Amino acid sequence: MRFCSRLVLAITTTVLCGLSPTAACRADVGVGARPNEGAEMLLDGSREMLDQKWTYWQGPGFKSSLPVKWKIVDDPVDEGTAVMTDDPAAAGGRFGAADLVTKKEYRDFRLHVEFLIANPGGNSGVYLQNRHEIQVLDGDNTSHGMGAVINESDSPYAAYNGRGSWNAYDVVYRAARFTDGKRTEKARLTMYFNGQKVHKNFDINQVWGGPNSGIDGGNDGGKGITDTPGGLKLQCEGHDVRYRNIWIKELNLTTAETDFDEPPAVVARIPKTESAQALFNGRDLTGWVGDETRWSVKNGMIRGANEDQVVSSTYLFTAKKYRQFRLLLEVKQTLSDRHSTMHSAVAALGESFTDAGENKFGFRGPLLMFCHDWGIWDAHRRNRVVPGGEGGGVEKKGEWNQIEILVIGDRIRFAANGREIFDFTDKAEMLQNSPIGLQLHSNGQPQEYHFRTILLSENPGPELVTVAPGR
Numbered sequence: 001m002r003f004c005s006r007l008v009l010a011i012t013t014t015v016l017c018g019l020s021p022t023a024a025c026r027a028d029v030g031v032g033a034r035p036n037e038g039a040e041m042l043l044d045g046s047r048e049m050l051d052q053k054w055t056y057w058q059g060p061g062f063k064s065s066l067p068v069k070w071k072i073v074d075d076p077v078d079e080g081t082a083v084m085t086d087d088p089a090a091a092g093g094r095f096g097a098a099d100l101v102t103k104k105e106y107r108d109f110r111l112h113v114e115f116l117i118a119n120p121g122g123n124s125g126v127y128l129q130n131r132h133e134i135q136v137l138d139g140d141n142t143s144h145g146m147g148a149v150i151n152e153s154d155s156p157y158a159a160y161n162g163r164g165s166w167n168a169y170d171v172v173y174r175a176a177r178f179t180d181g182k183r184t185e186k187a188r189l190t191m192y193f194n195g196q197k198v199h200k201n202f203d204i205n206q207v208w209g210g211p212n213s214g215i216d217g218g219n220d221g222g223k224g225i226t227d228t229p230g231g232l233k234l235q236c237e238g239h240d241v242r243y244r245n246i247w248i249k250e251l252n253l254t255t256a257e258t259d260f261d262e263p264p265a266v267v268a269r270i271p272k273t274e275s276a277q278a279l280f281n282g283r284d285l286t287g288w289v290g291d292e293t294r295w296s297v298k299n300g301m302i303r304g305a306n307e308d309q310v311v312s313s314t315y316l317f318t319a320k321k322y323r324q325f326r327l328l329l330e331v332k333q334t335l336s337d338r339h340s341t342m343h344s345a346v347a348a349l350g351e352s353f354t355d356a357g358e359n360k361f362g363f364r365g366p367l368l369m370f371c372h373d374w375g376i377w378d379a380h381r382r383n384r385v386v387p388g389g390e391g392g393g394v395e396k397k398g399e400w401n402q403i404e405i406l407v408i409g410d411r412i413r414f415a416a417n418g419r420e421i422f423d424f425t426d427k428a429e430m431l432q433n434s435p436i437g438l439q440l441h442s443n444g445q446p447q448e449y450h451f452r453t454i455l456l457s458e459n460p461g462p463e464l465v466t467v468a469p470g471r
Helices: 047-053 265-269
Strands: 040-043 054-056 071-074 081-084 100-102 108-117 123-128 132-137 167-174 177-179 182-185 187-193 196-204 241-251 295-298 301-306 314-322 325-333 344-347 351-355 359-370 375-379 383-386 401-408 411-416 419-425 434-440 447-458
Touching (some): 047 054, 123 167, 132 187, 265 447, 301 434, 314 351, 351 434, 383 419, 434 447
Antiparallel strands (some): 040 241, 054 100, 108 167, 167 187, 177 182, 187 196, 295 301, 314 359, 351 359, 375 383
């Protein structure tokens, strides 16, 4: 593993339409992504917009009636409202009985959709052109499961934020192309799931699910794709699935290229005076050093794990040292009957050293802890220096947690999932310029942690960006 220059993420939105997906679609990806210039908001959680822009798809399985019976409900996570897929006609999982489709039809586009599944096994789906389904299904990681181009791609289930949390699909879609009425190019898409690129230039073969599923579903077993536009459709199957912040930007993709690169939405919260750097490229451990038997990249995430005994806590370190910084990251701990619930941490402002067991990747200094234990533990020096506060109360156990660490001078602030956990000013002599490390704690039981969306800016502004004022 070697260090190289990291990608500097663009914060400014660039709008150039109809040239290529990269040029046409600069915005950001993930939960909270803002519409780029020229995009149309399709669903803002209001009854007014629902009735204005959506209607039922009256396919062969249609059983409901206008006006739309889907409910406007409170957003269970944030302020505002969302639309809930609750229509009595679809009770028992009758797909096609009460699905909603936009009144407007589309060919090529850039799409953003946010959804939340309330209960185990919650099921819905996002249909591109009312043809090709991107599955929304809790608990299923097969090719029929969450985030899959249904029945054709693998499920990128590892990117799922879990039940009770908002999730986001960001898609560039190019419709099939035809010559003399014959399909000559398949529909193609690139997709991010919660800020991770999970499908790239993926060709879609057919419509699945039969005539009740959407346009062309009844044509030649779903293989008879026609040269017609279609609306965006949301599926109702009698489950509590909620949608918000759906927007679309029409494109004209002259070549069969849908790949695009956009920064995660959280970057937009960072002041423009700061330059946010991605510490992890999503592919390999370039820019990091650590025990390669413990640390790897899997499904676009950094994975720290062990099956055998970890004699002393081992760390994956940045090759560069930092003293004043804002660090944003997401972390998820694997929980099961066989996995330890030992915490992890960000190591910073101390020093690396060789620890017990000839561990070349030990650390002495502040550990900013998360998952099952919170606060600051000053390793190999003072032990506990900051209590865990309300960390345990805001933790999403076994799911993704958003962490922010802000270090200015001798002041260390820490937030988790939008809540400040502690604000601590230390003695200057206890803090020093050092690498930043991700911890795999000493343990005799298996452990597994995943990290993603690791962003850092030096010389940061004075406020936490993931915490709303007054929280």
